Amino acid sequence: MFPARTVAPDFRLVETLNLGTGPLAPALGAARDRLCAELVARGVTPILCESWQDLQALNARHRESWFPLLPKPSSAPAFWLGLVDGEGEVVATHAVVLVDCTASSFGARLADLSALHVPGDAPADEWAFVASEAAHDTRGSVAWIVAGWTRPDWRGAGLFHRLGELVRLVALARWNPKWVVGLVDPETVPVWSGRGGGRRRLEERPGILYYQSDVGRLPLHLMRWGRHAVYMDLGICGGPSW
Secondary structure: OOOOOOOOOOOEEHHHOOOOOOOOHHHHHHHHHHHHHHHHHOOOEEEEEOOHHHHHHHHHHOHHHOOOOOOOOOOOOEEEEEEEOOOOOEEEEEEEEEEEEOOOOHHHHHHOOOOOOOOOOOOOOOEEEEOOHHHHHOOEEEEEEEEEEEOHHHOOOOOHHHHHHHHHHHHHHHHOOOEEEEEEOHHHHHHHHOHHHOOOEEOOOOOEEEEEOOOEEEEEEEEEEEHHHHHHHOOOOOOOOO
16 A cells, blocks of 8 residues: 555564454454555654563653653563654654453552552552542453653644554454553543544543652543444444454
């Protein structure tokens, strides 16, 4: 559909990713190609990176325009997507962490900090209070969207929600999670409240309070998509085998 472009060695072009061999793979591929084409038309190339250290370094370089990253357990599967401009600079990101909430709900794993740290490794001053009923109802395989950022000079260019849709697509293709969730700072609630956020549930009030070491108290709104909602946002209408 469009030519591959040169990117850094640790980056892979999203447009060339293998999306599996399941019955919905062709539809996922078509949706991926559409989103990639829309982003390329805006002057950026979508890439995938497996290195969390690279994401942390990028976050540190752009701290003036980006919240500090939430921690994640070192053993948790994760990846991030970026948008690279014509100068080879990453100008937007979304990341995903896979959280196993089979034995304990997402809310419980936030409350005991095991969604954020290897058990026993959390800083002594960290804590979380989770009043969100939806968080406690979220069980099974959970893809947690984190690190949503767009460089200030690229904001308003129509990148954020397209990249968000693309990262949810790749998470579905990789892990087929039951739920996709995010924790939204009150400052960014307006960004997610519009149509671009898709068929998600965004709680009106911050039902989660997290004290992050060296950062402070973070009131957070739970945002959640069901698997079927993500497929429908992508224009894919499947059947009972979803």
